[in-house]
Amino acid sequence: MQELLTFVAKSLVDHPEQVAVHMTEGPEAVILELNVAEDDMGKVIGKQGRIAKAIRTIVKAATSRDSKPVFVEIQRPIESFEEQELQSEDTPDSAD
Numbered sequence: 001m002q003e004l005l006t007f008v009a010k011s012l013v014d015h016p017e018q019v020a021v022h023m024t025e026g027p028e029a030v031i032l033e034l035n036v037a038e039d040d041m042g043k044v045i046g047k048q049g050r051i052a053k054a055i056r057t058i059v060k061a062a063t064s065r066d067s068k069p070v071f072v073e074i075q076r077p078i079e080s081f082e083e084q085e086l087q088s089e090d091t092p093d094s095a096d
Contacts, residue, residue, distance in 0.1 A: 005032050013040035030070045038077050
């Protein structure tokens, strides 16, 4: 599944080198987290989420009926999380 999602996402975006898929397997489901560049978020989500829905449909169709359900989550880029953490560390708390 992870390879399929990576292939589909890299086919859609302008920066395929920044596509990352992380798989988390829980007791009842598998979660695939898709990270793409900030500029490519719109291409992966699409108008009104149509591309995201199509990606989820492809992944769901590729899973076997006997396996755990697979969920695709489109995450903000990893760099954005790191930048937010750095900015929050730099700004003093106003509650002091």
